[in-house]
Amino acid sequence: MSIKTTLSAALAAGTLAFGAAALADSHGGEAEEGKAMGDKALVILTSDSLETQGMAMILANAMQQQGTDLQLLLCDQAGDLAMEGYQSTQPINTPPSNPAGQVTPEGIMQMLMNKGAQVDVCAIYLPNRDYGEEVLREGVGIAAPGPIAELMRDPSVPVFNF
Structure with missing residues (x-):
């Protein structure tokens, strides 16, 4: 391998590393072995609105x-998403920039x-x-108040409510 090829490869690797760090920083944290700092989050969903449920799941994704x-x-009407066989009344359309097209919150x-x-129900x-x-769908649990309260009290765990 020539010195020119070696330097080009090193420059490309450095550019990729810088870009990944800049992207991670633009999203509120630094990259650390592929994970962002503050790598845990609690999403609480109570809304029965199809669009709110869908957007909460899109953001969680x-x-x-x-x-x-x-x-x-999942609490209140949003808990229905956790029921085996539950199907939303209709799919939601994703933004034009998202090739997924139509999706459902439960999907x-x-x-x-x-x-x-x-995923747990209240x-x-x-x-x-x-x-x-x-x-309940396979894999869905029932939340115990104590562990959920611990997550909510932990300043390093952001809590998002929909």
């Missing part, structure tokens, strides 16, 4: 793609779970509907 370890807490939620996100969701755990 973007956070997960940027290296965030997600915990989703994105399932994708998030497949990539490691923890502790009072099932008892207030006379349902048992058997109605």
